[in-house]
Amino acid sequence: MSNEQIDKAPEAIEMKSKQHPKLQEFLFSLKRFLKNPLSIIGLTIIISFALIAVFAPIIAPPYKTDNPYQIPHKGWAQEPQPPSVENPFGTMPEQYDIFYGMVWGTRNAFKIGFSIVFFNLIIGLALGTIAGYFGGIVDEIIMRIVDLFYALPFLVVAMALVVALGRGLQSIIIVMVVLGWRQYARIIRSEILVLRDKDYIQAARASGASHLRVIFSHILPNSIYSVLIVASMSVGTAILTAAALSFLGLGSGVGYADWGQIVSTCRNYIVGPPGNRLAYWFLVFIPGFVISLFVLGWNLLGDAVRDVFDPKMRRK
Amino acid sequence: MMKETLIDIRSLKKYYPVKGGIFRKHIADVKAVDDIDLQIHKGECLGLVGESGCGKTTLGKTLLNIHKATEGRIYFDQDKNEVEELEKLIAAENPDNLQKINKLRTKMDMTQYSRKAISELRRRMQIVFQDPSHSLDPRMLVKKIVAEPLVCQKLLGAEEIQVRLQQIMETVGLSKQHYNRYPHEFSGGQRQRIAVARALTTHPDLILMDEPTSALDVSVQSQILNLLKDLQKQFNLTYIFVTHHLLVVKFISDRIAVMYLGKIVEIGKTKAVFENAKHPYTKALLSAIPVPDPETEKERIILEGDVPNPIDPPNGCRFHPRCSYAVDICKKDLPLMENVDGDHSVACHRWKEIF
Amino acid sequence: MDKLIETKELYTNFYTYEGTVRALNGVSLSMKPGETYGLVGESGCGKSVSVRSMMRIVQSPGKIESGQINLFMSDKDHQKGIDILKRSETYMQSVRGNSISMIFQEASSSLNPVLKIGDQVGESFVFHRHEEMVKEAIDRLLEKSEKSSNGLANFFRNISVKLLQSELNSIEKYDLKVAEIDKELLEIEDNEDEASIARKHSLNFWRDRCQEYNFLIKIQRKIPILNAYQRGIGKAIRRNVLQLLTELGIPNPSNIIDRYPHELSGGMQQRIVIAIALACHPELLIADEPTSNLDVTIQAQILDMIKDLKKTKISSVLFITHDLGVIAEVCDRVSVMYAGDVCETATVKDLFKNPQHPYTKGLLNSVPKVEQGEKLATIPGVVPNLVTPPSGCRFHPRCPYAMEICKNEKPEIFELNDEHSTSCHLYSQKEDK
Ligand SMILES: Nc1ncnc2c1ncn2[C@@H]1O[C@H](COP(=O)(O)OP(=O)(O)OP(=O)(O)O)[C@@H](O)[C@H]1O
Numbered sequence A: 001m002s003n004e005q006i007d008k009a010p011e012a013i014e015m016k017s018k019q020h021p022k023l024q025e026f027l028f029s030l031k032r033f034l035k036n037p038l039s040i041i042g043l044t045i046i047i048s049f050a051l052i053a054v055f056a057p058i059i060a061p062p063y064k065t066d067n068p069y070q071i072p073h074k075g076w077a078q079e080p081q082p083p084s085v086e087n088p089f090g091t092m093p094e095q096y097d098i099f100y101g102m103v104w105g106t107r108n109a110f111k112i113g114f115s116i117v118f119f120n121l122i123i124g125l126a127l128g129t130i131a132g133y134f135g136g137i138v139d140e141i142i143m144r145i146v147d148l149f150y151a152l153p154f155l156v157v158a159m160a161l162v163v164a165l166g167r168g169l170q171s172i173i174i175v176m177v178v179l180g181w182r183q184y185a186r187i188i189r190s191e192i193l194v195l196r197d198k199d200y201i202q203a204a205r206a207s208g209a210s211h212l213r214v215i216f217s218h219i220l221p222n223s224i225y226s227v228l229i230v231a232s233m234s235v236g237t238a239i240l241t242a243a244a245l246s247f248l249g250l251g252s253g254v255g256y257a258d259w260g261q262i263v264s265t266c267r268n269y270i271v272g273p274p275g276n277r278l279a280y281w282f283l284v285f286i287p288g289f290v291i292s293l294f295v296l297g298w299n300l301l302g303d304a305v306r307d308v309f310d311p312k313m314r315r316k
Numbered sequence B: 001m002m003k004e005t006l007i008d009i010r011s012l013k014k015y016y017p018v019k020g021g022i023f024r025k026h027i028a029d030v031k032a033v034d035d036i037d038l039q040i041h042k043g044e045c046l047g048l049v050g051e052s053g054c055g056k057t058t059l060g061k062t063l064l065n066i067h068k069a070t071e072g073r074i075y076f077d078q079d080k081n082e083v084e085e086l087e088k089l090i091a092a093e094n095p096d097n098l099q100k101i102n103k104l105r106t107k108m109d110m111t112q113y114s115r116k117a118i119s120e121l122r123r124r125m126q127i128v129f130q131d132p133s134h135s136l137d138p139r140m141l142v143k144k145i146v147a148e149p150l151v152c153q154k155l156l157g158a159e160e161i162q163v164r165l166q167q168i169m170e171t172v173g174l175s176k177q178h179y180n181r182y183p184h185e186f187s188g189g190q191r192q193r194i195a196v197a198r199a200l201t202t203h204p205d206l207i208l209m210d211e212p213t214s215a216l217d218v219s220v221q222s223q224i225l226n227l228l229k230d231l232q233k234q235f236n237l238t239y240i241f242v243t244h245h246l247l248v249v250k251f252i253s254d255r256i257a258v259m260y261l262g263k264i265v266e267i268g269k270t271k272a273v274f275e276n277a278k279h280p281y282t283k284a285l286l287s288a289i290p291v292p293d294p295e296t297e298k299e300r301i302i303l304e305g306d307v308p309n310p311i312d313p314p315n316g317c318r319f320h321p322r323c324s325y326a327v328d329i330c331k332k333d334l335p336l337m338e339n340v341d342g343d344h345s346v347a348c349h350r351w352k353e354i355f
Numbered sequence C: 001m002d003k004l005i006e007t008k009e010l011y012t013n014f015y016t017y018e019g020t021v022r023a024l025n026g027v028s029l030s031m032k033p034g035e036t037y038g039l040v041g042e043s044g045c046g047k048s049v050s051v052r053s054m055m056r057i058v059q060s061p062g063k064i065e066s067g068q069i070n071l072f073m074s075d076k077d078h079q080k081g082i083d084i085l086k087r088s089e090t091y092m093q094s095v096r097g098n099s100i101s102m103i104f105q106e107a108s109s110s111l112n113p114v115l116k117i118g119d120q121v122g123e124s125f126v127f128h129r130h131e132e133m134v135k136e137a138i139d140r141l142l143e144k145s146e147k148s149s150n151g152l153a154n155f156f157r158n159i160s161v162k163l164l165q166s167e168l169n170s171i172e173k174y175d176l177k178v179a180e181i182d183k184e185l186l187e188i189e190d191n192e193d194e195a196s197i198a199r200k201h202s203l204n205f206w207r208d209r210c211q212e213y214n215f216l217i218k219i220q221r222k223i224p225i226l227n228a229y230q231r232g233i234g235k236a237i238r239r240n241v242l243q244l245l246t247e248l249g250i251p252n253p254s255n256i257i258d259r260y261p262h263e264l265s266g267g268m269q270q271r272i273v274i275a276i277a278l279a280c281h282p283e284l285l286i287a288d289e290p291t292s293n294l295d296v297t298i299q300a301q302i303l304d305m306i307k308d309l310k311k312t313k314i315s316s317v318l319f320i321t322h323d324l325g326v327i328a329e330v331c332d333r334v335s336v337m338y339a340g341d342v343c344e345t346a347t348v349k350d351l352f353k354n355p356q357h358p359y360t361k362g363l364l365n366s367v368p369k370v371e372q373g374e375k376l377a378t379i380p381g382v383v384p385n386l387v388t389p390p391s392g393c394r395f396h397p398r399c400p401y402a403m404e405i406c407k408n409e410k411p412e413i414f415e416l417n418d419e420h421s422t423s424c425h426l427y428s429q430k431e432d433k
């Protein structure tokens, strides 16, 4: 055997295509994603909601363009009216149009879900990464803070904060960010603790990479997926919790196009008058159904994202 | 001819603290490297052998400052006479000289270097890990991985990096079509080539090879060993070659240091150690190698028991509980390094009598 | 020819996301009783899958596609085999403990971390040598009651003996039945007419039922207070465990049996695993890289122990390793595997002195030797991916002698002489001429 054979590495294992590896990786993920019927259903649901949110001004033209989230109402009559041509989903007490509320509420739902998860991610990632990567006393301090936040009773703190900040959606978002980031911090920290001692991290350090470089180009790309999976799964939950807080009366005032608030306004009419207990079915059923569908969509999507990205469920 | 010394290690110690109890108090130390003196010459390959857990990796990583040394001095490429002078000062233990010593040490001793000085040194020292599937970032493209040391240390401009990259990849036998791939698309041997390429990019003087072929197949191992040997000649590299495979060490090293429980027990030219081992442990280690030849009938020395715990090493000679030649003095006194001849030294009380 | 176990044209596949891993490509091996047989090859070549197939414990995406695995253990003369691929899972369970034991590469992962060493070794006695243990317990009790004059104690001892006896009887009854069935099965093993097939089915069915334990005994063991008689068995087991560990030369056994696995070193754990495997007196011990994770000095201890055991306790060993040095040291005969193929089978001396298959030659040349020159010989290329294995002879892309036919046809096994066979076209071509 000649020297030439020795010194040339053989061709890499057969390659299926000549695409850029990043693209190939993406296509591979996409294929996995599209193979699963549940993920398609989830995606369809979310896309439909997104379309509704985007085209809200066309689907339900606001009468007050400066404040479209204000639901229009005709008169002050207390008794809810069943669905009709004019009000396809019926009306709430004080004759607020449920259809309008649901359409514009979709926008609100996306806003709430995304902003809560986004801020949670930022805070959780930053603190978790610092704690996990640097370890020692920094880790100790940050994790004790996390423990502290875990010890806070959710409802009590939520009430207290809303009282302090004033009612409204912003307050709900703030409450849920304050109480939500702890989970992300823990997940990312445990991921990083495993990664930190990996040879390739040490190799990077040995080749002179700074801490920032190690974190941003080695640690985060290898650990962020688990957090993203949790994040995609918790958009739905965030909205559900926000709706629950609205229902408890911590949300914005009557007439504001927010799903939780709509249910809250209707709570006195859940059961109909004697003799016709189901008279106001549409009050509970329609918002309830829409909220459930939205949450279901996100959960299906979250599951699909997990299946695609979770290294344990991929390849070998 | 006196060889030039690249690294000079004096009384190097590396202890890992063991924490326990409810308050995670420091209760003991793992004495992974305990008081080691060692000189590594320029352009040589020093094999570091010993059983698992004896501190080979720790010694290597402490040398490269990946782990901070607990105690001791490491002189990297320093003037020999200056080093001797400083060592004399330290040995004198005169409190008046303390300030002078400290000043000299911040200049010469790597363990005292500032962060900046160390990051400059990084260019000259690189490491190749045991398992290439763990030492390459799975989400980075091969070209990024190989260029990383250059990018981190900002040694070259973008174009020069490309040129250097191509040179290096060719030397280790990888072609252009391999650049845009992820490590998992390569076989074990190819991955190890990538890891070697990464170590070579900065044109280092010293490469620590931490069991670079243990994770590879036999038929691929020989490719890599040949490659490493060629590269050493081509770039005049100094290797520290950590392994527990004695035949590999025999093939590639000029000198061998045998470690046992945090200490070097025997060191010498490869040939001298293999043919004329003086320490009972080296003897046993050599006799335990399974030789791929059914015809050779060897006298086998089977050691009793296991390697003791480095948290609480035995007194005296650390090998005495397993040594069949041990006498009373072995249980009490630590044997010092004694010169056998030339380069060959051994730490055993009875080496003159027993072999 | 006497045989112990053989595989014929065994194909095993793994169905994974990336595609079908064709791990075994017609593996034919044959072991003689009383020998130490080596299986050597590089990582991923199918050594573990081969022996796992032989034990029928291939992990989940894997499936044995075709082939035969003949076991010659129920025949005293080792002439007539039973194809275990056609037998039920219950049958395999009895084979696995009683005639064949297996030890795995990672000692630490085959020990249960929450059970004491003594209990883990003892478990093996409970499963495979229950009868002996019961007998021993009865003997002890009888002995004691003869010596003592305490009436009450003797009364209880008598009850215990009665209960133990009933357990023993039922075990023996079923063992006899199983033996009868086995005999008949062996006789009609090769008959393929309809009546025999039906008979085989029903026999297999009854054999499985016999192995499921007697119902009454199961209840008897659960009754509180009454089940105190079981203590005798426990003591007997403990005595046997101690004796076994002492025989294996494990220092300080009475201390070891009360420890947990993590308190032992790797070498000691591996010895315990061997002890567990030996507890049931297997006819064949399969050792899947038992020393690959250990240090050389510890490896020497374990190899020494296996060699000693070979003389005293186990008759045949199937030894898997990737270290040619270990093969040279412990084995009588070897098969070399490459990418799911068996390339060459020969006696150890023959293989090292006179290798025939190009892969074996390359492999032997590429390991560093004691007297090593400046350069190592290498085999060019990489180990193939078994999802898309090379056509024909799987070694052809790396083979310096490859011919046109190697790309297209899988070589047959070619017998050079009684003890030496290889599957390579170089030899079948010579034959033609
Ligand atoms: N980061 C660490 N923290 C605590 N103890 C450690 C650490 N790294 C190593 N040790 C301990 O130090 C001792 C020496 O370890 P080291 O990794 O240097 O051994 P080694 O000779 O390289 O062994 P191997 O052949 O298994 O790689 C061992 O007892 C090990 O348990």
Ligand SMILES: Nc1ncnc2c1ncn2[C@@H]1O[C@H](COP(=O)(O)OP(=O)(O)OP(=O)(O)O)[C@@H](O)[C@H]1O
Pocket (backbone or CB within 6 Å): C014, C016, C021, C023, C041, C042, C043, C044, C045, C046, C047, C048, C049, C050, C059, C060, C061, C062, C322, C386
């Ligand atoms: N559970 C599994 N799922 C998928 N493929 C598998 C599985 N187990 C084994 N394989 C494949 O089967 C082939 C043979 O594997 P096997 O474990 O027998 O190798 P081996 O010779 O024992 O190697 P090693 O020396 O590494 O133990 C490999 O290519 C491997 O990828």
Ligand code: SF4
Pocket (backbone or CB within 6 Å): B279, B280, B281, B317, B318, B319, B320, B321, B323, B324, B325, B326, B327, B330, B335, B347, B348, B349, B350, B351
């Ligand atoms: S000093 Fe004593 S115990 Fe140590 S190796 Fe020499 S003879 Fe053995």
Ligand SMILES: [Mg+2]
Pocket (backbone or CB within 6 Å): B056, B057, B058, B210
């Ligand atoms: Mg190591």
Ligand SMILES: [Mg+2]
Pocket (backbone or CB within 6 Å): C047, C048, C049, C288, C289
């Ligand atoms: Mg295996």
